[in-house]
Amino acid sequence: MTTQTITSVPLLDLQAQYEPIKEDVKKAILDVFDSKQFIQGPKVIELEKAVAEYANVPSAIGVSSGTDALVVALMTMGIGQGDEVITTPFTFFATVGSIVRVGATPVFVDIDRETYNIDPALIEAKITDKTKAIMPVHIFGQMADMDPIMAIAKKHDLLVIEDAAQAIGSSYTSEDGTTYRAGAMGDVGCFSFFPSKNLGCCGDGGMVVTKNVELGERIRLFRTHGAQKKYYHDFVGGNFRLDPMQAAVLLVKLPFLESQHAGRRKNAAIYNEQLTGASVPSIHEKCDTIYNQYTVRSTDRDALQERLTTAKVGNAIYYPVPLHLQNCFSELGYKEGDCPEAESAANEVLSIPVFTELSKEQLEYVVDVING
Ligand SMILES: *Cc1c(COP(=O)(O)O)cnc(C)c1O
Numbered sequence: 001m002t003t004q005t006i007t008s009v010p011l012l013d014l015q016a017q018y019e020p021i022k023e024d025v026k027k028a029i030l031d032v033f034d035s036k037q038f039i040q041g042p043k044v045i046e047l048e049k050a051v052a053e054y055a056n057v058p059s060a061i062g063v064s065s066g067t068d069a070l071v072v073a074l075m076t077m078g079i080g081q082g083d084e085v086i087t088t089p090f091t092f093f094a095t096v097g098s099i100v101r102v103g104a105t106p107v108f109v110d111i112d113r114e115t116y117n118i119d120p121a122l123i124e125a126k127i128t129d130k131t132k133a134i135m136p137v138h139i140f141g142q143m144a145d146m147d148p149i150m151a152i153a154k155k156h157d158l159l160v161i162e163d164a165a166q167a168i169g170s171s172y173t174s175e176d177g178t179t180y181r182a183g184a185m186g187d188v189g190c191f192s193f194f195p196s197k198n199l200g201c202c203g204d205g206g207m208v209v210t211k212n213v214e215l216g217e218r219i220r221l222f223r224t225h226g227a228q229k230k231y232y233h234d235f236v237g238g239n240f241r242l243d244p245m246q247a248a249v250l251l252v253k254l255p256f257l258e259s260q261h262a263g264r265r266k267n268a269a270i271y272n273e274q275l276t277g278a279s280v281p282s283i284h285e286k287c288d289t290i291y292n293q294y295t296v297r298s299t300d301r302d303a304l305q306e307r308l309t310t311a312k313v314g315n316a317i318y319y320p321v322p323l324h325l326q327n328c329f330s331e332l333g334y335k336e337g338d339c340p341e342a343e344s345a346a347n348e349v350l351s352i353p354v355f356t357e358l359s360k361e362q363l364e365y366v367v368d369v370i371n372g
Pocket residue numbers: 065066067068091092094095137163165166192193194204205206
């Protein structure tokens with residue numbers, strides 16, 4: 001075997017992930033064509049069962065995307081006009097976009113500097129008589145500090161919607177001694193199967209999971225225009241259905257999810273040990289992480305990014321503008337300085353390749369470029 005000289009490393013290599021399961025994926029897709037079950041059907045139901053079991057919750061509802069998972073959960077819970085939802089400004093747009101789309105008002109709480117997740121110590125000060133829910137986001141694959149969040153929610157009678165789009169399979173060991181997987185602690189958890197998530201399909205897809213079976217059944221109705229019986233509508237829902245073709249692909253990929261996580265953790269451990277040219281991520285003592293992203297931090301981030309880009313190492317800034325400072329939310333009246341940790345993170349973070357199939361040589365190459 002010849003050792004290849006590495007001259008570039010992508011941020012994510014979907015081809016490498018696809019290669020060993022190619023034939024099974026093709027067969028799964030062709031089976032859907034042969035069945036002509038193009039809407040709902042057995043593949044969706046089978047995936048819902050498998051994901052419910054994986055997340056250790058009784059109820060899972062396949063939906064059209066991670067964004068729609070959030071929207072349909074909010075709609076079903078009756079959150080809308082006049083309601084406030086507390087969330088983090090350091091997230092992908094969809095978190096906050098969904099709150100606004102149902103007519104509610106997002107209220108931003110700054111993040112914890114170490115984990116980039118919502119800082120529970122700052123939540124209570126933002127609760128008003130309009131607050132209906134807290135929406136923590138498990139950013140980069142690490143769960144938010146859920147014990148204090150759940151305690152605050154209980155005390156103030158608030159719903160908790162976990163944006164677990166980046167965190168399927170991530171876990172949190174609660175003070176009660178139980179280890180929960182993402183999505184199992186809040187009232188609902190929302191997953192995304194966007195291709196770059198740890199469990200990605202070949203298009204858009206998502207899932208809502210819930211420990212509350214009755215709520216799960218209502219979400220199921222809202223997923224298809226609020227109709228229990230076709231053409232008889234009890235509520236106004238939407239078309240939020242998961243494509244069976246995507247469900248079929250996900251059923252092929254789900255059995256490999258744990259080894260996908262393990263591969264990322266192994267790569268992360270090497271970075272944690274060897275990187276000196278930037279700060280490595282911190283993992284909360286109650287959490288593990290699935291490293292949907294491996295995000296380093298540097299006060300000289302832009303120079304670091306240039307070094308990586310010049311050396312053809314894939315990298316990305318998640319996220320360059322915190323949500324409270326986005327133009328489309330200017331009417332909410334936030335200004336620079338309102339969430340200083342989120343703002344500082346936006347200036348200093350950089351995500352680097354951590355995907356499972358990275359070779360030892362590729363990892364060494366990335367380490368060398370970062371350490372300079
Ligand atoms: C990916 C993502 C979403 C949205 O998922 P889609 O499937 O792309 O709609 C929502 N929230 C977070 C934090 C995400 O990373």
